[in-house]
Amino acid sequence: DGGITQSPKYLFRKEGQNVTLSCEQNLNHDAMYWYRQDPGQGLRLIYYSQIVNDFQKGDIAEGYSVSREKKESFPLTVTSAQKNPTAFYLCASSAEGGLPTEAFFGQGTRLTVV
Amino acid sequence: AQSVAQPEDQVNVAEGNPLTVKCTYSVSGNPYLFWYVQYPNRGLQFLLKYITGDNLVKGSYGFEAEFNKSQTSFHLKKPSALVSDSALYFCAVRDMNDYKLSFGAGTTVTVRA
Numbered sequence: 001d002g003g004i005t006q007s008p009k010y011l012f013r014k015e016g017q018n019v020t021l022s023c024e025q026n027l028n029h030d031a032m033y034w035y036r037q038d039p040g041q042g043l044r045l046i047y048y049s050q051i052v053n054d055f056q057k058g059d060i061a062e063g064y065s066v067s068r069e070k071k072e073s074f075p076l077t078v079t080s081a082q083k084n085p086t087a088f089y090l091c092a093s094s095a096e097g098g099l100p101t102e103a104f105f106g107q108g109t110r111l112t113v114v
Numbered sequence: 115a116q117s118v119a120q121p122e123d124q125v126n127v128a129e130g131n132p133l134t135v136k137c138t139y140s141v142s143g144n145p146y147l148f149w150y151v152q153y154p155n156r157g158l159q160f161l162l163k164y165i166t167g168d169n170l171v172k173g174s175y176g177f178e179a180e181f182n183k184s185q186t187s188f189h190l191k192k193p194s195a196l197v198s199d200s201a202l203y204f205c206a207v208r209d210m211n212d213y214k215l216s217f218g219a220g221t222t223v224t225v226r227a
Contacts, residue, residue: 004157031213040123042204042219043158050213058214090157094215099165100208102148103215105157 003027006091006106012114013078013085021076021109023091030096032074033103036060037088049074050096078111086113116141118207118218126224133195135221137188137205146208147188149179151201152220158204164188175199195225 004025013019025032031050035043045058049068063082068074074093078085088110092103117140127133139145146165150158162173164181172178179190188205205218 033215035217040219042120043217045214045216048213048215056214059216088155092158092215096213100146102160102163103158103206104160105150107157108155110155 004091004093004104004106006089006109008109009107011109011111013111015113016080018077018079019111021078021089021091021111023074023076023106025072025074025093025104027093027095027104028071029093029104030071031094031103032068033092033094034058034064034066034074034076035090035092037090037108043090046076085111087111116207116209116212116214116216118205118216120203120205120218120221122221123219124222124224126226127195129197129225129227130194133190133192133199133223133225135190135203135205135223137190137218138186139188139205139207140186141207141209143212144210145188146210147179147181148206148208148215149173149177149188149190150204150206150217152204153201161190161203195223197225197227199223200225 007022033048034046047066049055065077091106094103095101148163149161169181
């Protein structure tokens with residue numbers, strides 16, 4: 001089945017540690033996105049990538065880092081510099097070329113700092 | 115900077131009544147507009163989109179939305195709401211010259227039996 005896979009579903013981090021959230025897609029999509037969701041604040045864009053080896057900061061990039069070494073993979077690292085990392089993280093992808101498609105979302109990773 | 119506003123945190127309707135969820139947007143160029151629905155602890159599911167063409171867009175589960183360029187709005191509507199429509203709804207916008215996809219804060223819809 002084609003889709004986006006985020007792992008793990010739940011993640012616990014100790015303060016001061018870096019953690020990496022995985023996002024893999026087999027839809028052959030060019031664009032990929034990372035969002036953070038907090039209650040009452042909707043989805044806030046962390047980073048997005050149009051093509052391999054290229055990515056742009058979104059609205060809340062501080063304390064996060066990404067890489068895009070392969071078309072199908074867009075991992076997100078939550079660094080110790082992120083002061084309030086507890087949140088629900090969503091990855092998405094969309095096809096480009098001609099008219100764009102809608103974004104397809106993974107099922108999310110819930111990160112909790114303990 | 116592009117942005118999306120969903121002015122209502124919550125919308126409550128009775129089953130069988132019309133449902134409207136409001137959305138206004140701001141982009142520098144021409145917009146691509148989307149509606150998504152989210153159920154608890156899940157990812158987002160696509161409902162419908164406006165890319166070009168007819169201003170009235172029909173989507174999944176009986177939902178529709180009308181693109182109004184002069185009012186920069188893209189309100190989601192359903193003629194007869196169901197209890198199963200109770201969920202969190204998000205409006206999103208992209209500028210046609212950029213890949214950045216921005217979402218609103220979301221509107222919680224509750225349909226009572």
